[in-house]
Amino acid sequence: MRKPRLCAAVSTALSLLFLLPLLSGCGAERRYSREFYGLFDTVITVTAADASPASFDRRCGALYEELSAYHRLTDAYHTYDGVVNLKTLNDTAAAGPVEVDERLFGLLSFGKEAYRLTEGRVNICMGSVLALWHEKREEGLADPASASLPEEPALKEAARHISPDALVLDETAKTVFYADALLKVDLGAVAKGYAADAAAAFAKENGWSSAVLSLGGNVIAWGAPPGGGLWRVGVENPDPAADQLLETLSLTDRTVVTSGDYQRYYTVNGKNYCHIIDPDSLYPPAYCRAVTVVDKSSARADALSTALFLLPVEAGEELLSRIEGAEALWVLPDGGVRATAGMEPFLGG
Amino acid sequence: MKKGDLVLILGLLAVIGALFAVFWLPKKSGGGAAVVRIDGETVETLALGTDAEKRYESADGGYNVVTVKDGRVSVTAANCRDRICARHRPVSKNGECIVCLPHCFTVTVEQTAAPEGGVDAVA
Structure with a gap:
């Protein structure tokens, strides 16, 4: 009669074992973190609740691909095979309307909206002015002893070409046209936030019900962290x-x-x-x-x-x-x- | 149910409890660590309880010197151009992080025993 009792004891203990995670509130999901580089000129960190390291890895990979697409579309310095991006627009959209991916179109539309929302403080059409500052800042960081400011006349001249009205968006044709030959678009004030929203929507859809994502300090959080609160x-x-x-x-x-x-x-x-x-x-x-x-x-x-x-x-x-x-x-x-x-x-x- | 059974159940529960403590509970020993990562890969984990100064080489001749002192970690020297990492205040709370973008280098505080003041991200 000893054996059945042993079995009963073991099975009682085992069933309690399976209940333990529930009792302790751990659930099946644990907290995982990852950081990656190469996108948006910054470090991207993600912390999410997931079932296993393998599934976290897989979802990180998918998220990276999603963010890469936005990175390529909003890159003003590089061209990519088969991608019409911000550099393409800055180089060619003054010659005639250019059809773009709807994600880039959406971002440019949001940029124009941001101008209205912020009553003119955020202007994605300020690229020509920002480029002058960018150049001087790069030079100044490389050689601090000879750091200098942009020339006032150059800034004033560039500022003649920053009107948002010159950025012509055709909602139906999804085309972009620069009505000013010297217009340059800079998405620095909106691209990371826009991409963060898109990435969060993607990650939720892809199975992360709880995560915090940071694009170089542009943080978006949803769900409850593992452990609650x-x-x-x-x-x-x-x-x-x-x-x-x-x-x-x-x-x-x-x-x-x-x-x-x-x-x-x-x-x-x-x-x-x-x-x-x-x-x-x-x-x-x-x-x-x-x-x-x-x-x-x-x-x-x-x-x-x-x-x-x-x-x-x-x-x-x-x-x-x-x-x-x-x-x-x-x-x-x-x-x-x-x-x-x-x-x-x-x-x- | 006999007394022996109860002892057996309690014994098994004690073993399970011990396993649970080892595998499930977060590590609470040691008072935290500074995790050094280059390109997202963990290069070294420094105990915050032990003062140290270590130099890390990244690609293209880049380097960052990490100093652990009095339970806080900072980047005390680096040859990047923007010096953002070297200007950053020392950090000591879970989740606090110092970033050197040019070198794809981070040092992050993790596993401190005191959860107070810890963060999941910094904006």
Whole structure:
């Protein structure tokens, strides 16, 4: 009679074993992370709940392909076989309408929308002005001793060719035409956010019900992290002497995007010049050190964080009051922090 | 059910509990690590509890020097052009990360015992 009892004991114990993961809340899914390079001039990190390393790998691969497509379409410096991309447009769209992939068309349409939304602060048609700054910044970083600013007359001349009206989009034919021969489009203020939204939609469809994706600090999070609760997204401190993050936001089904002067800049005669340029003054603004936007759409958050960086705080608050659902946190020049009232529920993580 | 059965069940549960503790629970020993990755591949994991200074070579003659001191990690020297990594403040909380884009190099804090202040991403 001993054996059956042993069996009963073992089976009781085994059944409890199978219940254990449920009891401990682990479930079948675990947390996996990956980082990859080569896209959007930045590092992309993804953390997701998945059933196994193999399935996480497979979904990462699919996500990489999806993001690669956006990267190629929005690349202004390289051409790819069989791809009509931003470089193609900047090189040839002044000669006549060019048919483009609907993803690039969608992004250009969003760019024009962003101009209206931000009341002219974000202008994807500023490429000619931004190219002058880009060139000087690259030279200045390579050889700091001889760093210089773009020539004022060159900036003024370039600024004559930044009208969004010159970017002609034909919704039906999906064609793009540059009505100004010197127009250059730069998608820097919107491409990562737009791609983040698309990548998140793709990843959800492809089986990740819970993940956080970061395109170089352009963060989008959905679902609940393994273990429950909310995702925790840090806001970087612009002060390099600080000993911790500025804030930690607790959220999900939101995106967090920061625009700041503390990463991409170069120095001329002891003064720092960042990569975000005011479309009116044609120089970097100095209203704040950084702005972080929390929103549901990463494309919109990307555009808004740039726009708010280009506005005095009060004017930015006014702009936001006309936009439903977007919240912001400013780091002022003296290091002080200011946030919209709607930011409160995310703070204090 | 006899007393022996109960002992057996409890014994088996104890073994299972021990296995569970080893395989399922997150690692809580050691007070955290700084994980150095180049091109997304883990190159080395440095214990945050032990002060150290190590140099990592990336492609094209690039290098980053990682320093662990007092439980915090920073990049203290690098030959990249933008110097963003070397200017970054030292980090010590789970999920905090220092990036050197030109060298496809990151150092990330992981596995610290204290979950307080840890993050899943930084914007």
